[in-house]
Amino acid sequence: MLLFEPDWPLPAGIKLGWTRRQGGVSAAPFDTLNLAHHVGDEVEAVNLNRERLLAAMPGCAEIRWLSQIHGCVVSDAARAQDGTEADAAFTQQRGLACAVMTADCLPVFFWTDKADSVACAHAGWRGLAEGVLLETLARFDDPSRVSVGFGPAIGLAAFEVGEDVRQAFTDWPGRGDCFKPGARAGKYLADLVGLAERQLLNGGVQQCLRANACTLTEAEHYFSYRRDGQTGRMANLIWIQ
DSSP states (O other), X not given: OOSBOXXXXXXXXXXXXXXXXXXXXXXXXXXXXXXXXXXXXXXXXXXXXXXXXXXXXXXXXXXXXXXXXXXXXEEETTTOOTTEEOSEEEEOOTTEEEEEEESSSEEEEEEETTSOOEEEEEEOHHHHHHTHHHHHHTTSSOGGGEEEEEOXXXXXXXXXXXXXHHHHTTTOTTGGGXXXXXXXXXXXXXXXXXXXXXHHHHTTOOEEEEOOOBTTTOTTTOOOHHHHSSOOOEEEEEEEO
8 A cells, every 4th residue: 555545534535645664665764655856765665655655546647746845835736837936835736746755744635515616735843933834725715615634743742842943932822731841951842733623623624634643753654754864755735546
């Protein structure tokens, strides 16, 4: 199974999921299902991994691959080309998957209850603080009809940050619950999913779902940049069949 599909209540016609480490052809340290060209893996291996992934996605004819820059640009997947610089993609086109790659950052899936619009966003702490999730939500006509899902990311117990990161969220809704004192002076454990959830609920979203998976601690399943340095990337995808 190349695409892990969570047991979330989705409207008919919406498909989403994420890859794990297994099922590809890449050699260590990208073993084995690396989907990223920018990490130093062999081009042929990445291309084959992408081909295998697409073949395992029912009702999907194409995946739109972005060049992520830790910002807040949202691309129209139907008009963009592979390699477009953006950290989120939105579409109403059937058979076209919005995709973001991660290896600790938070992937966020968006879909409407009518199954007529979907989006996927890449939210590291910088992009989250700059507003990538609200920029993505703004592509939908009515946030109250939008549900979101949070894919695997670095968890609260593993994500140690400094005061600069905490200060980036000074005016954030519920910030106090999302930063816990770390073991070292001046360090905090940050709840990336909690920060995202509070912002989106405050923005009008009615339902948030969680994968409850930590990329750093679950080494068997997930790539983690913070854990391994040079490593592969998972893909997180959503599409309308």
